[in-house]
Amino acid sequence: MSEVRLQNLSKAFGDTIAVEDVTMTVPDGAFVTLLGPTGAGKTTILRLISGLESADSGDIVIGGRSVADETPAQRNVAMVFQQYSLYPHMSVKDNLAFPLRSPLLKTPEDQIQRKVAEVADVLRISHKLNNKATELSGGEMQRVSIGRALVRNPNIYLMDEPLSSLDAKLRSDLRIELKRIQESLGATLLYVTHDQIEAMTMSTHVGVLDNGRMVQFGSPREIYEDPINLYVAGRLGQPRINILPADMFAGSPDGARQMGLRPEHIQQGEGKPTTVKRVEHLGDQIRLHLKLEGHDVVTLTHPNSELEAGDTVAIQPRNPLYFDASGARII
Structure with a gap:
């Protein structure tokens, strides 16, 4: 080789x-x-x-x-x-x-x-x-x-x-x-x-x-x-990364236009209220499809969750990624 x-x-x-x-x-x-x-x-x-x-x-x-x-x-x-x-x-x-x-x-x-x-x-x-x-x-x-x-x-x-x-x-x-x-x-x-x-x-x-x-x-x-x-x-991540306006949550850096949230980087229980649109049971985990102020958001939760379509759940970001108007990463 x-x-x-x-x-x-x-x-x-x-x-x-x-x-x-x-x-x-x-x-x-x-x-x-x-x-x-x-x-x-x-x-x-x-x-x-x-x-x-x-x-x-x-x-x-x-x-x-x-x-x-x-x-x-x-x-x-x-x-x-x-x-x-x-x-x-x-x-x-x-x-x-x-x-x-x-x-x-x-x-x-x-x-x-x-x-x-x-x-x-x-x-x-x-x-x-x-x-x-x-x-x-x-x-x-x-x-x-x-x-x-x-x-x-x-x-x-x-x-x-x-x-x-x-x-x-x-x-x-x-x-x-x-x-x-x-x-x-x-x-x-x-x-x-x-x-x-x-x-x-x-x-x-x-x-x-x-x-x-x-x-x-x-x-x-x-x-x-x-x-x-x-x-x-x-390109990487399943489900795909969630893309939201950078000012959707407090704390975005100067110049940021979009926020990227991996499904596992969304904390549930506190933050902004969302509506559960669909629940996918995958055995070892549950995939939640949420609606946040008109934006689609996908996150994961534990397999014993009893959330159903129509329920409300509060979410907030953890370790978000930020991008400028051109799509370049802001560290």
Whole structure:
């Protein structure tokens, strides 16, 4: 594995700027997630690192070596796509072995068999090795697709929303599996998603993108607790952060126009009265949908709460975030 550095990387397609002056370091052995909506530039960054696209300007350094002029094969990266990209007529074993049988790698057959067996064991699909790809479930197919990358020993794994086409239960299971695999291999991994839960639960670092620019880069906790602006604050957190006028409660700093309140940062029992509009019972907690002076507010309460729609509950902020008219954070 290797450290990967992007230095002032830019890429445009005609008049559309896909990536603009992005500088970022993926530390050796880190799990870095690029987070942002469709069109933010996430996939383009992966394609630039892999060599599938050429940068207009800037540099890509892998393991201390500039790879800007190298082919995808010379860069030694492994990419996993959103779709499974398996050969349907081949068995699971042959699908896993296929990258190792490349004329460029010239891997001896005994090493291929050993590596396939090791990866199948890590992915917990050893019992499926003789099955055709078409005989697998969606989750098993995606495991094989990930396994095709794992059999290699690349400088970095690049993964482009590999779990997005799976149902919620499979996504949850494979999130845990993928993080376990990354940690056990000590792999350097750059992962693209628009799913904030994936970003929060798997990453050592998160890069938040907006219209091709890197807005903030840091640990998931840093991004969540100390966002640089309103856009970043809205990218992480479920339920989403509540945005209210800054003067809704006393104590806003000079220049503040909006207040951001995480659901867990709303204290109940004192403060301004709100009306309960809806109650969501989630088992371990209750999500309250409130109306405060015409504004929607979502907060959390304990699972034994007896509040119902139509009730009144007083709330006040705890540790609010403040933003100016442009959306920039006011500390």
